[in-house]
Amino acid sequence: MTKEQIKSISIIGLGLIGTSLARAWQAAFEAEGRKLFISGYDNNFANKDKKEILNYGLNRFESDFQYLCAVDLVVLAAPVQENIKTLRKIKRFLKPKTLVVDASSTKQAIMDVAKELDVRFVGMHPIAGSELRGYQNSNPDLFRGKPVAICADEKLLKQAKVKDFQALMELIGAEPFVVDAASHDKIFAKISHLPQLLSTAIVNYCAEDLDKAGTGLQDMARLSGSAWLVWQDIFATNQTEIADVLAAFSQKLQSLSNDIRAGNYEAIEQEFQSGNENYQKLQKRTQQ
Numbered sequence: 001m002t003k004e005q006i007k008s009i010s011i012i013g014l015g016l017i018g019t020s021l022a023r024a025w026q027a028a029f030e031a032e033g034r035k036l037f038i039s040g041y042d043n044n045f046a047n048k049d050k051k052e053i054l055n056y057g058l059n060r061f062e063s064d065f066q067y068l069c070a071v072d073l074v075v076l077a078a079p080v081q082e083n084i085k086t087l088r089k090i091k092r093f094l095k096p097k098t099l100v101v102d103a104s105s106t107k108q109a110i111m112d113v114a115k116e117l118d119v120r121f122v123g124m125h126p127i128a129g130s131e132l133r134g135y136q137n138s139n140p141d142l143f144r145g146k147p148v149a150i151c152a153d154e155k156l157l158k159q160a161k162v163k164d165f166q167a168l169m170e171l172i173g174a175e176p177f178v179v180d181a182a183s184h185d186k187i188f189a190k191i192s193h194l195p196q197l198l199s200t201a202i203v204n205y206c207a208e209d210l211d212k213a214g215t216g217l218q219d220m221a222r223l224s225g226s227a228w229l230v231w232q233d234i235f236a237t238n239q240t241e242i243a244d245v246l247a248a249f250s251q252k253l254q255s256l257s258n259d260i261r262a263g264n265y266e267a268i269e270q271e272f273q274s275g276n277e278n279y280q281k282l283q284k285r286t287q288q
């Protein structure tokens with residue numbers, strides 16, 4: 001294990017994800033009696049937030065990027081297009097040995113920019129979140145038992161510092177898996193971006209009768225509380241994959257509609273049986 005490679009971290013974007021990472025790492029290091037220095041930056045912070053954030057795992061709030069030359073790891077934890085802009089801005093402050101990672105939900109667009117800028121970069125996507133936002137809702141256990149996608153070429157994955165970063169994610173209970181950026185964006189269009197859009201669409205489709213709704217709709221609707229600020233960037237950086245998945249899914253809806261209209265209950269029963277089995281698998285995965 002090469003844990004000593006990373007002793008100072010800077011997190012740019014101090015919302016739910018960035019702050020949850022800071023709190024989780026601080027708690028894990030403290031439990032092991034090790035020291036970790038975490039600084040952070042957020043261009044949306046008022047003076048009161050800059051003070052308050054020091055109670056949320058941060059050792060120091062920074063007001064510019066000068067300090068980045070002194071840290072081992074930089075984490076970009078804002079919405080993806082913001083992260084891309086930040087990457088371009090911070091490039092001149094980074095030392096060649098500095099490792100930069102992001103925590104965005106799409107990987108190809110930011111990985112392309114990192115390559116163009118020749119930054120030592122690992123794309124990360126923790127499959128963890130909440131419909132709630134802001135550092136006030138951060139949770140040091142957010143990543144426990146959750147998968148985390150890691151995108152980097154094989155050469156980089158062998159480097160001690162990159163291994164150390166993966167160990168840092170494991171330290172806070174996350175379960176890293178390696179995937180290439182294109183496959184990542186295709187898979188997550190289906191298993192993350194589609195559910196978000198369906199949740200939003202269903203709550204709007206049912207808007208007139210929400211006063212009569214029970215927990216069934218409530219369960220489907222949780223993601224409709226998600227922040228547009230985050231999701232507009234996801235849609236803008238994964239347009240084709242998401243549009244393709246929506247088109248394929250609408251065919252599935254059309255076929256269900258046809259089966260119901262025709263009274264083709266065998267087909268629907270088959271769908272239910274698969275649904276029951278797949279739900280059990282998902283439960284096992286998410287309740288580990």
Ligand SMILES: O=C(O)C(=O)C[C@]1(C(=O)O)C=C[C@@H](O)C=C1
Pocket residue numbers: 104105126127128129130131132191192193223
């Ligand atoms: O459960 C939530 O509120 C989420 O944010 C979920 C979810 C997901 O699809 O699993 C959504 C997007 C993020 O990139 C990671 C997690």
